Amino acid sequence: MxxxxxxxxxALLVVPIVEIYVIIQVGQVIGGWPTVGLLLLESALGAWLIKREGRRAFAALQGALDTGRMPGKELADAALLLVGGTLLLTPGFVTDIFGFFFVLPFTRPLARKVMSAFLGRRIVAQMGGNPITGFMPGTFRPPTADQTEAQRRRNDENVVQGEVVDPDQPPRPQDR
Known part of the structure; x- marks a missing residue:
């Protein structure tokens, strides 16, 4: 495993402690019941927003698939909506801030760029490349003119003139 x-x-250890601390601090400023009401209001607003943005994301994904293009942006948005929705439905003010950042249509492009950069570095590092430059061992580099000419000469030297004969086919009339 x-x-x-x-x-x-x-994060699993620190986030709940931070959430409890922030809820207590807000409760001391505005009172207990208003704090609970504010948390319920944020959860309801988050659920409505997830439903609306989820429909838009699904429609964009369908549109990309119908036109035959790779739905990279749409899949990233769907992942952000999933994570953001989970954070919005989790009680707490700190998780709601991050949840709204992932879900709101005007902040999601920035979240998508951050997520893409983070995951790109992790993938390159996992595959043994340099996480700073993105260079991966064995990746394609275009050949130089000298390399191309040398390869052409080697290929010309290895060519054997002849004809391919398929033993399973009967001989053609001109070969008899």
Whole structure:
């Protein structure tokens, strides 16, 4: 069984403590019942927003698939909506801030860029490349003119003139 990355384990320990602290602080300023009401209001607003943006994301995904283009942006938006919706439905003010950042249509492009950069570096690092430059060993580099000419000469030297004969086919009339 694979272990959780250290930052996920730390987040699972730290986030609930931070959420409880912030809820207590807000409760001391505005009162207990208004704090509970505000948390319920944020959850209801988040659920409505997820429903609306989810429909838009699904329509955009369908449109991309119908036109035959790769739905990379649409799939990233769907992932952000899934994570953002989970954060919005989790009680707490800190998770709601991040949830709204992932879900709102005017902040989602920035979240998509951050997620793309983070995942790109992780993938390159996992595959043994340089996470800073993105260079991966064995990746394609266009050949130089000298390399292309040398390859052409080697190919010309290895050509054997002849004819391919298929033993399963009967001989043609001109070959008899």
């Amino acid at each position: 694979k272990r959780l990355p250290w930052f996920v384990a730390a």
